[in-house]
Amino acid sequence: MAIKKTESGWKVDVRPNGRDGKRVRRTFKTQAEARRFENKILAQVADGQQYAPLKRDRRRLMEFATLWYDVQGVGLKDGRGRYRKMQQLAGLMGNPVLSTLTPMDMVRFRQQRLDAGISPNTTNHDLAHLRAMVNVAIRMGEYRGENPFAAVKAIRLPETELSYLDQEGIDVLFSQLRQSRNAHVMLVARLCLNTGCRWSEAQTLRSENVQHGRVTYVGTKNGRNRTVPLPADLFDELKAHGPRIGRLFPQDAYQAFSLALNRSGIELPKGQRTHVLRHTFASHFIMNGGDLLTLQKILGHRTIQMTMRYAHLSPDHLADSIKYGPKFECGQSGDTVRKWNPGTGRKLT
Template sequence: MSFQQTSLQRDPLQKDINAFLDYLKFEKNSSRHTLAAYCRDLKKLSDWLASQNISTWPELSEKRLRLWLAELHGNGLQSKSLQRLLSSVRSLFRYLNRQGIVEDNPAKLLSAPKASRKLPVTLDTDQMDALLNNRDDDPLVLRDQAMLELFYSSGLRLSELVGLNLDSFEEGFQRVSVLGKGSKERIVPVGRKAREAIQLWLSVRAMLPVKDEQALFLSKRGERISHRQVQNRVKRQAREQGMPTSVHPHMLRHSFASHLLESSGDLRAVQELLGHSDISTTQIYTHLDFQHLADVYDKAHPRARRKKGKD
């Protein structure tokens, strides 16, 4: 079979995939990161369908899909990537079913191998104090200070911070409205130190060639700051403060959640502040807290300490 013939046979499948991606973009209003992930996953599916000469959706049975996943796993694709890939295929078939294109979902009963869940890396309170201790009056440093304080004060995601506008705040910067995953809006409090840092930044913001009047945080060119710029500035600030590890924005969010949970013990409140739709996502921070308690126990409890010399 020629490539042209294969391409012609696959056209209806690719057309359906494109329609699903348009649905995610225009009707579900999915973020560009979500869309990019779906595009990557469904490109893998499309390429594999071509290699198998599959030209209609009913040909994609549960058995064939399971064999494909096993092949990908055998070639080194990690469990987390397999889970996301399977979720993308499952979502595609749910869409196709609603459109009356298919009757069954071959991915419905399949599951990827469970990945071992790594505990998030956090900074302790002394490290956070060192990171946030900056006395420079340079406008860009004051901007960075405000970003760092806001990350740690309110547990924002990188995309949430970058998307902030001047009118995102309420009641004298005491609360901020952020647009989280799935375009879900939530309102979180802003701590005193963060409010002070934001006010300092706003006092020098006009010193930059302001091109984006709405954006809270600007690049040195006056445009809305990019994700990469924020990541680089956080890493730079941490390096200048002698942090022992590579620091990134999500580590500050992890630190916010861990420290708040350790102090309050209120899992539901932390879930709300982080914007997690499922509390199981928040529960990983209870493992961090338990790990800390276990370390204290091992070092302090008479029965846990190993005696020196003879028993």
């Protein structure tokens, strides 16, 4: 048994199962790595085990995507969609053998996606899904290699502006909604504005989930049900609107909302068409003195960091900067300007 320094690194040359056993030779970059490998083999032999080098894992990405779905994806609301996305990404990469991938391969793949016009945000999500896929295999003991996606950090994105409507904007939008021929769009929009729910949560609401002056949203984005009080007039309208059991709004109202928004002349950032109602509720809630922890529960955010995006709208946000910041008093014309030594704090003559 020996560890020798060679031109290519530190070489381990050992017969762990005795003179008649298989000879194992491995080269490492450092002496410490070589020593750990040798000690590991000796420990296995001391425990009465026969050392057998691990066979190289030849499974490809799509096999690990299937493993992820069987272990974790099957229990997720969007599991099938994520599974299809993983398969698509594996196909774009040529469905390589996972053990052959390196972090630089992932960096090059990410750049290919960006060059193809895929947004940085989508690219970050894609790599996060692939990273989670391999992490599940490692956690389940199904893969012993390194996760090549783990070393690639997400692209830092500028914080997006969350648009909301002021009272005038709300009045203009809802005056257009009243003119819509869709029988449901007004109530769906009011639910979003008055409870901060997502459009899909309001659109798929069932009558039996509107009870005792409250609405309960189920099948939410994060899988957690939440209950929010309703204004009395909105509760009465909802109870009178639909059937006693079943979908409250059987007809989709998204297109009717889009048409009303276009007629109103209100311009919004991309991706915030119906979501502006949720942002408007949250923004007015904070501006009117509501606290962030309560808002987190109403919106159903899993972490407070998501809710903190609205903190700057609080009337007291960073107010201490005025209270505790340096004071400046404007002197009258002709006043002597007093200079101060920044080291001692004393006046300079």
